[in-house]
Amino acid sequence: MKLLVTFSKGKGRKPIIAQAVRDTGVLIAVERAVIDSSAGEALIEVPDDQCRLVRDKMSSLGANVRILDHGILFNESECVDCGACISICPRDVFSFDATFRLIVADERCILCGKCVEACPHDALTMPA
Amino acid sequence: MRKSISEINQRIRDGNARVVTAEEMPGIVAELGEDAALKEVDVVTTGTFGAMCSSGAFLNFGHAEPPIRMERIWLNDVEAYGGLAAVDTYIGATQQSETRGEEYGGAHVLEDLVAGKAVELRASSRGTDCYPRRTIATELLLEHLNQAVMCNPRNAYQRYNAAINTTDRTLHTYMGMLLPNSGNISFSGAGILNPISNDPKLRLIGSGVPIFLCGAPGMVIGEGTQHSSAGGFGTLMVTGDLKQMSQDYLRAATMTGYGVTLYVGLGIPLPVIDKEVVRATAVRDEDINVDLIDYGIPSRNRPALRKVTYAELRSGMVTVNGEEIRTSSLSSFNRARKVAEALKDWVVAGKMELSLPTRKINPKHQVHPMHETVRGPRVADIMDKNIVTIGEREEIRTAALKLLKGSTNHLPVVNENSELVGIVTTFDISKAVANPGKAELVRDIMKKKVIVTTPEEPVDIAVRKLEQNNISALPVVDPERHVVAMLTAIDLGKLFGGRWLK
The missing domain is CATH 3.30.70.20 (Alpha-Beta Plaits)
Structure with a gap:
């Protein structure tokens, strides 16, 4: 399942994806990422059964996470x-x-x- | 052996005609041989479905009360031609909406009419004794028009060159989106199914010949504009009744960053009257070559990287300089087949009989470029020859002094042979001064990738370079890369009032 992760400037400096991988143990594939001075956006792929876990973790780290159904x-x-x-x-x-x-x-x-x-x-x- | 057109038409009337599509023909000829194929097949149907910008329709609205002689005309905010007196107009496919830009245009007006949607007509006039009314606004359906005649000056291109882009930025062209660094190839054309490719000598296709046009029975008027069959780029002028057309074969489209166009489905039935027709209609995708053109060159004379066949293009992958590059078609082969099949059904059902041209199209015609009497401005006309350059091994401080003294913001950097190797701007110097100690020499801070122009380059091209790269100056170089002048945004001011025409 694909998740669209967005984060604003301050939080963009925190290694949110790395932190989520370490804390959840879920292997995340980054398919596309655009990070500039004001904001970041990453499209990640995670196994279906673990997508809620990853979403909740990233949300708690301050990112905005949306599950993409299609x-x-x-x-x-x-x-x-x-x-x-x-x-x-x-x-x-x-x-x-x-x-x-x-x-x-x-x-x-x-x-x-x-x-x-x-x-x-x-x-x-x-x-x- | 020869078959007369009346023999073929008699068989169509009797329901005995053997009709095949141009895609089936090569196999039939290979299997039966030319003589038997001539005996066996009576009609070969062709078809193409693709972007044909040079399309449009004549419309007659009928008279209003009180009457108006429309001088300026808009349909859904798309301007239509107002020089045909009173209540006629011509709406061209590529004309864009004055309110919605490239997302809606003449092609969309035509598709909306065919789809049965209401279209708003607005028109204005100065008013005359016989036509006192000055403005009008009304909603119209296709059925409200007295005539709606599609008339396309240039359709059914025999073939079309394929496009590639060797520059490092994405191009938006009438050949669609071209990815940078030869990232993809775009092509158009039905190849094996294309009408003129199945009759390259134009023995059968000419004025008065019946055709399938966007789902309606239509006709070839004659040679299309830009017709250049000598080089293999024949075109046709065609007409058909818009009221009988179908959205299946008429679709408005927008090439992002280029503009509006109309996808037209067009097919021509070819009577198999002799062996030469058999031979011509046995053409395959493998036999039809086009040039692969670099659209990164903004000139009429773009270089060809290689020749490619429609078979290669349609395979999805073409090899250029040892690299496999993916292809995209802009025309629809699936729909071209549907056109040829629908036309086959018409002929089999006796709905369309064939005829030979009442007037032939010259198969040897060659198109000419525009005769230009007024030369557009060149970079040489407005460039600034007072140039200040700096050596790559000089100190940044020297560069700063030169910028101040030359009262310029751009300093071309040259090597010991006076060849251009970089450029520094006041911004680069300020940055170096703000972060002392990091760099000392000009070559440490210069931008090495310099966008340049030449004295002969048209100003319009140089201006696009400035805009696209978001820069304000271009070094003007000679063939040895010596800087001969600078072209800055300030020089562009010389264009106003014709001051460049010294």
């Missing part, structure tokens, strides 16, 4: 199966089936948002 939202009726998204995605979420229809493997999605910009047909949106 990846990028795909509106099939707007999609024309062009494939503009395929080469843009860093995680190979998009591919064609044998009939050149688009397949979306959203479990691989790290919500980077690149495909939203690349889709000419507004068929892909970030979950709210």
Whole structure:
């Protein structure tokens, strides 16, 4: 399961992810992280059965944690199966089936948002 | 052996015509041979579905009471052409909304009309004795229009060059998003299914030939604009009744950072009249080459990295300089197939008969670039030739003095051969002074990656470099990387009032 962790400046200096790994013993995979002078955001992957444990730990350390139930939202009726998204995605979420229809493997999605910009047909949106 | 068009049409009427798609044809020819294929197949249907910017429609609204001669016209805030008198207009697909920018445009107005949605018409006029009304605002459905005729000046490109980006920043182009450092390849076109690729000599496709246009029966008007079949880039001007079109084959789109376009589904049935048609329609994706063009070069003459076939492009991966690069199609092959299949169903059901061109399109035509009589400003016209440079081994203090004396904020750094190797700004010097002891020489603090321009470069290109890199000066260099001048934001002021036209 994927968790979106955000933290503000002061707390960004604390090793929140490392602390959570040590305290919970859960191995966390960081899939994407953007940390600048004012705030940080990290998308992490944890085993499904331990996601609440990790969330609670990180929350207690001052981070804002949201469990992401799904990846990028795909509106099939707007999609024309062009494939503009395929080469843009860093995680190979998009591919064609044998009939050149688009397949979306959203479990691989790290919500980077690149495909939203690349889709000419507004068929892909970030979950709210 | 030859088959006449009337023979083929008779078979269509009798329900006996053998109709196949252009995708099926290569296999049939390989299996039966050309002679038997000619005997066996009567019609080959083609299809393409992709972004065709040069599209739009003529609309007639009927007269209002009191009547108006519309001079400026907007449909859902998208301006339409007002030079066709009274109550006609032409709405172009790429025109953008005045209120919603690139997310909505002429293409969306067309799709909304086809989808049965109401569209707001606003228009203004100066008022005349015969047309006294000055403004109008009303909501219209497609069914309220007397005529809604799609008329696309340039559709169905025979093929299109593939795009790559060797620069280090993401580009937003009409070929979609191009990732930096050759991160992806973008292409467009139906290849094996493309109409002109199946009739490259334009023996069958020409004025008056019936087509499938966005789900409606339409017609080829003739040669499309920019038609250049001599180089393999033929285009068609086409028309069809918007009222009979379907959203399945007409979709508005936005290329982020570029603008609005219309995805058009277009197919042409080709009568198999002789062996030459058999041969031409046996074309495969492997046989159709395009150039892979570097869109990082902001010029009409962009270099080609290599040739690629549609077979390679459609495989999802193309090798460039030993590296595998992923491809993305902008056109939909799935929908192109649907166009060819739908057209096949029409012909099989006797809904469309075929005809040969009433007027042929020149297969040897070559497009020309624009004839420009007024040269746009070049960097040489406005650059500042009073330059102050500094050696890379000089002390930071010397640089500070030079900046003060030269009253400039940018100091190009040169090596012993006077070649540009870096740049320092007042910011870099201030930083070095604020943190003493860390660095002493110019080369320790200079920025080594310098964005440069040349005297011949058009100012518009140099200005984009300034904007995109968020900088305010560019060293102007000669081919040996000697600094010959500087172009700063201040020099751009010379453009106003034509002062550069000395």
